[in-house]
Amino acid sequence: xxxLLRQISIMxxxxxxxFAAGFMxxxxxxxxxxxxxxxxxxxxxxxxxxxxxxxLTFIITPLLNVKPPVESISPxxxxxxxxxxxxxxxxxxxxxxxxxxxxxxxxxxxxxxxxAMVMDPTTNSQTSILSRMITLLAICIFINMGGLYWLFxxxxxxxxxxxxxxxxxxxxxxxxxxxxxxxxxxxxxIGLQIASPVLLATLGQDIILxxxxxxxxxVNVFQLSFLFKPVFGAAILIWxxxxxxxxxxxxxxxxxxxx
Numbered sequence: 645x646x647x648l649l650r651q652i653s654i655m656x657x658x659x660x661x662x663f664a665a666g667f668m669x670x671x672x673x674x675x676x677x678x679x680x681x682x683x684x685x686x687x688x689x690x691x692x693x694x695x696x697x698x699x700l701t702f703i704i705t706p707l708l709n710v711k712p713p714v715e716s717i718s719p720x721x722x723x724x725x726x727x728x729x730x731x732x733x734x735x736x737x738x739x740x741x742x743x744x745x746x747x748x749x750x751x752x753x754x755x756x757x758x759x760a761m762v763m764d765p766t767t768n769s770q771t772s773i774l775s776r777m778i779t780l781l782a783i784c785i786f787i788n789m790g791g792l793y794w795l796f797x798x799x800x801x802x803x804x805x806x807x808x809x810x811x812x813x814x815x816x817x818x819x820x821x822x823x824x825x826x827x828x829x830x831x832x833x834i835g836l837q838i839a840s841p842v843l844l845a846t847l848g849q850d851i852i853l854x855x856x857x858x859x860x861x862x863v864n865v866f867q868l869s870f871l872f873k874p875v876f877g878a879a880i881l882i883w884x885x886x887x888x889x890x891x892x893x894x895x896x897x898x899x900x901x902x903x
Contacts, residue, residue, distance in 0.1 A: 661710055661711070661712050662705060662706075662710055664712075664719075665705055665708065665710040665711075665808055666701050666702070666705045667719075667723065668722060668723065668726045668808040668809070669700075669701045669704050669705050669708070669726075669803075669808065670697055670698065670701045671723045671724075671726040671727045671730070672726040672727065672729055672730035672799070672802070672803075673697040673700050673701060673704075673730060673799075674697055674727060674730065675726070675727040675728060675729065675730030675731035675732075675734065676730035676731070676733055676734045676795075676799055677693050677696065677697055677730075677734070678730075678731060678734065679730075679731050679734030679735040679738055680733070680734030680735075680737055680738065680795055681734075681737050681738050681740075681741045681783065681786065681791075682783060682786070682787065682791075682792065683696075683734070684734065684738065704800070704803075708803055708808070710808075711807075711808075711809065717809065717811060721811070722808070722809055722811075725810070725811065725813065726808065728813065729802055729806050729813060730799065730802075732813075733795070733798050733799055733802060734795070737791075737795055740895070740896070741779060741782060741783065741786070743834045743835060743895075744778060744779060744782040744834070744835075744838060744892060744895070745775050745778070745779045745782075746832070746834070746835035747778065747834065747835035747836070747837070747838030747839045748774045748775030748776070748777065748778035748779060748838075748839075749774075749775045749835070750835055750836065750838075750839035750843065751774050751775075751778070751838075751839045751842045751843075751877065751881065752773065752774040752775055754839070754842055754843050754846045754873075754877065755774070755842065755846065755873050755874050755877035755878070774881075778838070778888075781888075781889070781892070782892050782896075785889060785892050785893055785896065786896055789893060789896050789897070791896060834895060837891060838888060838891060838892070841880055841884045841887075842877050842880050842881055842884075845876065845877070845880045846873055846876065846877055846880075849872060849873065849876055853872075
């Protein structure tokens with residue numbers, strides 16, 4: 645097989661050049677699709693993901709300034725480096741979704757729904773119902789705002805910053821490190837910003853129930869809290885939904901500065 649490929653590369657040098665470049669582009673796309681939000685979801689069939697990566701490889705490779713492969717560098721090393729660059733770009737975007745998911749977890753805990761968990765096939769872990777709902781809402785907003793365009797634009801820009809046969813990843817050029825640190829360090833703050841209306845409303849309810857327990861000890865406040873918290877929290881959540889969409893939208897707009 646190696647001899648056959650060598651003979652083909654001698655007979656068709658352009659084919660060998662573009663085949664090697666396409667192999668590296670495919671590796672970068674695999675890393676990107678594996679970690680990028682929306683594309684990394686387990687609901688999307690693996691065959692569909694591979695087909696999308698192959699199709700994009702055929703589209704992107706002719707657009708690049710393709711050079712002959714460097715024989716002194718191991719192809720496996722180049723493949724792994726390209727996969728890592730694609731994974732970095734996709735995973736940074738996934739961190740933004742995780743910040744919103746943290747806010748959903750806070751709301752879910754405060755409403756007393758911690759025992760209501762569902763299986764998330766994307767992360768292969770148990771997640772709360774409200775966290776799942778808010779995450780899906782955030783993904784819809786992300787698509788509506790052109791988040792996929794930002795992601796693919798960052799991916800195409802990475803080919804200029806980190807060529808296919810480079811061996812040193814210029815992380816500071818691919819990603820705005822300072823802004824990334826600021827955003828990821830504020831995950832708790834962003835989650836609190838999303839969950840704060842429900843947290844404050846349920847805190848007020850706890851204070852009222854505490855006063856009732858002191859003035860009327862015969863009332864079973866513990867049972868009342870299990871009854872009122874989910875209903876009151878759901879009502880507040882429906883009321884603040886337009887404001888919640890605006891907060892998530894502004895957060896996504898600031899996220900575009902990372903790349």
